Amino acid sequence: MTKISMTVNGKAVSGEVEGRTLLVDFLRKDLRLTGTHVGCDTSQCGACTVHVDGVAVKSCTMLAAEADGASVSTIEGQAAPDGTLNTIQAAFQEHHGLQCGFCTPGMVMAAADLLKNNPKPTEAEVRHHLEGNICRCTGYHNIVKAIMAASGQDVSQLAAE
Amino acid sequence: MPKDSGIGASSKRREDVRFLTGTGQYTDDINIHGQAHVYFLRSDVAHGKINSIDTSAASAMPGVVRIFTGADFEGVGGLPCGWQVTDRFGEVMKEPAHPVLAQGKVRHVGDPICAVVAETLEQARDAAEAIELDITELPAVVDMKKALQAGSAKVHDDLADNLCYDWGFVEENKAAVDEAIKNAAHVTTLELVNNRLVANPMEPRVAVGDYNRANDESTLYTTSQNPHVIRLLMGAFVLGIPEHKLRVVAPDVGGGFGTKIFHYAEEAFCTFAARQINRAVKWTASRSEAFMSDAHGRDHVTKIELALDADNNFTAVRTETYANMGAYLSTFAPSVPTWLHGTLMAGNYRTPLIYVNVKAVFTNTVPVDAYRGAGRPEATFQLERVIDKAARELGVDPIALRRQNFITQFPYATPVAVEYDTGDYEATMAKLEEIADLSGFEARRKASEAKGKLRGLGVNCYIEACGIAPSNLVGQLGARAGLYDAATVRVNATGSISVMVGAHSHGQGHETAFPQVVAEMLGIDESMIDIVHGDSSKIPFGMGTYGSRSIAVCGSAMVRATEKIINKAKKIASHLLEASEADIELKNGQFSVKGTDKSCAWGDVTLAAYVPHNYPLEDIEPGLEETAFYDPANFTYPSGAYACEVEVDPETGKVTVERFSAADDFGNVINPMIVTGQVHGGIGQGIGQALLENCAYDENGQLLSASYMDYAMPRASDVPFYAVDHSCQTPCTHNPLGVKGCGEAGAIGSPPAVVNAVIDALHSGGHTNVTHIDMPVSPSRVWAAMNS
Ligand code: FES
Ligand code: FES
DSSP states (O other), rough: EEEEEEEEEEEEEEEETOOOOOOOIIIIIIOOTSSOOOOOOOSOOOOTTEETTTTTTTTTBBGGGGGGGOOEEOOGGOOTTTOOHHHHHHHHHTTOOOSSSSSHHHHHHHHHHHHHOSSSSOHHHHHGGGGOOOOOOTTTTHHHHHHHHHHHHHOHHHHOO | OOOSSSSEEEEEETTTHHHHHTTOOOOOGOOOTTTTEEEEEOOOOSSSEEEEEOOOOHHTSSEEEEEGGGGGGTTSSOOOOOOOBOOTTBBBOOOOOSSSOOOSSEEEEEEEEEEEEEEEEEHHHHHHHHHHEEEEEOOOOOHHHHTTTTTTOOTTSSSSSSSSEEEEEGGGGGGHHHHHHHHHSSSEEEEEEEOOEEEEEOOOOEEEEEEETTTTTTEEOOOOOOOHHHIIIIIIIIIIIOGGGEEEOOOOOOOOOOTTTSSSOOOHHHHHHHHHHTTTTEOOOOHHHHHHOEEEEEEEEEEEEEETTTTEEEEEEEEEEEEEEESSOOOTTGGGGTTTTTTGGGTTTSSSSSEEEEEEOOSSSBBBOOOTTTTHHHHHHHHHHHHHHHHHTOOOHHHHHHHBOOOOSSSOTTTTTTTEEEOOHHHHHHHHHHHTTGEEEGHHHHHHHHTTTTEEEEEEEEOOOBBBHHHHHHHHHTTOOOEEEEEEEEEEETSSSEEESSSSSSOOOOHHHHHHHHHHHHHHHHGGGGEOOOTTTTTTOOOOSOOOOOIIIHHHHHHOOOOOHHHHHHHHHHHHHTTTTEEEEETTEEEEETTTOOOEEEEHHHHHSSSSSSOOOTTSSSSSSSEEEEOOOOOOEEEEEEEEEEEEEETTEEEEEEEEEEEEEOOOOOOOHHHHHHHHHHHHHHHHIIIIOOBBBBOOOSSSSSSTTOOOOOOOOGGOOOEEEOOOOOOOOTTTOOBBOOOOHHHHHHHHHHHHHHHHHHHHOOOOTTTOOOOOOOOHHHHHHHTT
16 A cells, blocks of 8 residues: 545545555545546546646546646536636536536546637537547537637537527 | 526526536445445356356455355346237247346356455455356357357257247238238338447446345445336346335436346346345446446347339338347347337338338347337338438439328328327428528538538438337237336425426436426426435336436326326415415416405415415315326327438548438427437437447457447547427327427437438449448448449
């Protein structure tokens, strides 16, 4: 067992983990931050996406020990302390960008990563960025629309509706 | 002006906040104090005889609590099948035993053999590796037609062969259909495969069994679309636990698409094992495990013949389908290729004579059951493909051929035993032409050609039977359950309301849409109403969510219960207002006396019901809570017309969906935003089936597509924005809301549009010998077709 400590959503946390413990398991099982989901075992679905030191990471591909000392943010840390949704979260609700909600934490974290580096992405750029995030419910239409809306673009004419 | 609340308003979803902030509670988020973990050791061969299982070394491994094998389940029931089909000859289907853990034989890759319960999942998995299995591999039965040949290996030794049933529908029409086809001016024949799919809700299945010895109560937390159905099947048929000692909870569920309807071995195991070891037992499927243990979908091999007269009127349809059941009968498997498929073969058309033959076959593959649409996509695909092929053979416009044969008079009794109550197929086709800008297609084709691409347009119609279903009818057809639903409307003293519903929401937004209906009926704010679902101990009863039935069946139960509430509330109001009950009106949450200015508020009446100081106690009981069960009088029949435009790269065969448009008739719509989202999702899955997804086995029964590395899920860049319209509305005539259901339409209507478009593109490029390409229409298949 190794002792690790890191900052998660601004709070200092620590724990003892086995060498093989994945970051996603540390978050879900040790810290009980169950908003980060596991949808596959081949690093394909993106349901587990979190930010480590500001970069989007699939937390099922990273060992908890590798995140020792890092600053991690998860879906639980995205809304304001009073519960107000952030711009991306609010856009997902406004544009019905989620159905069952299982892919949603990963989608929101992936979208934040995109908009940080590309504040006004095109439709094609959004779709390309979501290559590693699978949603089975929405057909992606409203996810793409929500992310473009969150970037401040007018989406009323975008989608053929 | 769009409404901003009540029926017809695009109310924003209230469930979103918890999902967007990571505070939803899915089954894997549930951890019970002291829980143990189970790992299932599964067969890695498709077919084998179990000679011995030695668990002695494994049992001594660290953390192991107990290892279970099939022997532990002798005396426990097997997994039941909920639908019994009767074949063409009046014989009931073959129904082999389906043990919780394998007994004597393994019959598909993934068949569970041992269950290792340990303190941690890692310990369970490590111990499973130390189990010594001696299995003699047997020849695997994979191909359906070979499975029916004399001398084939048998999946079940106690059955005469691998045929589950040979179903004919309508058997009495067979001779007339044969005759009509013989005498037709033209017959178009098409042989096709409806590819095997894996539903793949993003949340893998999870089961947590818990047991309380003090009161002998079992609780199962499970990823289910229908907790009461699981309680019924598992309690009554597998474990013998009476309803009052068994609670089934399906909390937030991350998508279902049919595959979470069924009762699975892992649910029964966790519930059983928790009683045995007197502590909670948790199982969470990995995705790889999901591929080999979730029921698969589709997998039909079909020959369809369409007969036309000299004026291009459809005169008969004859089909022959082989339907894969897999190794065991999953919960509703027998109904899918029969009653959910054969009854839809009239489609939107006046075809007077139809005969459907289905041979259901056992193979050494994962069981196959309902996947979004269940039988209806298979019916629609073959019918809409053969019509397109016929139009091409006859040199007529495929849209005109469809229009010419549309059913235009309603109600319409089809020759396949269903009666469409309402519809307007011309209206949805006209709407499609508008939203898809079909008149602009030729210009877009030229633009594609200028880029060196082939462009094709595919159009099709669909009809589906939803709102499943009238219990007396399905009982005659072999269902072993009723298919009504139930709701309890509990009005609290302050006027706030909890509605306990038997439908289960796993993405459909019931928590938002259902209150819109009650709010509309009572004239109060939606925020005063909450929906409770997914817990057998909290809701009256319910058959759950599938077959686009939630609003049509459970919503109707909720309307009936709310009507009872209104009746009683009016009685109370008439007492408070000292007026005759007949004169009381309820509007905008106010009770008033007709023709006077006397009124009292909703809250006054609800308070009086719970604080009955001034109350007609001699006539009515205190309290305000009503339950209704609703059994539908008929199926509902959503319909529509879909168009797809593709570009094909003639160099590589790659198909790109450029435009997709859907004009649906769902009858009345409660929340247009949610309905549109349902159609989007269905189209995404339909494009996935048409272009990408394929669950493949090799000839030894090895599952080749067992992860997202090999099974191509549609990604954001595989699909375009969709144009979706549901303004054509012919309300259902037999339910109180006039609703038809929208959950499956997209998945039913879209695959033929995509394939029709690909064939059209190839013809435009001169490849006129290509009449069909099986799904998934992959680049290699397109390339091969172009170069054949
Ligand atoms: S769980 Fe990490 S990518 Fe699927
Ligand atoms: S909303 Fe269900 S998987 Fe995306």
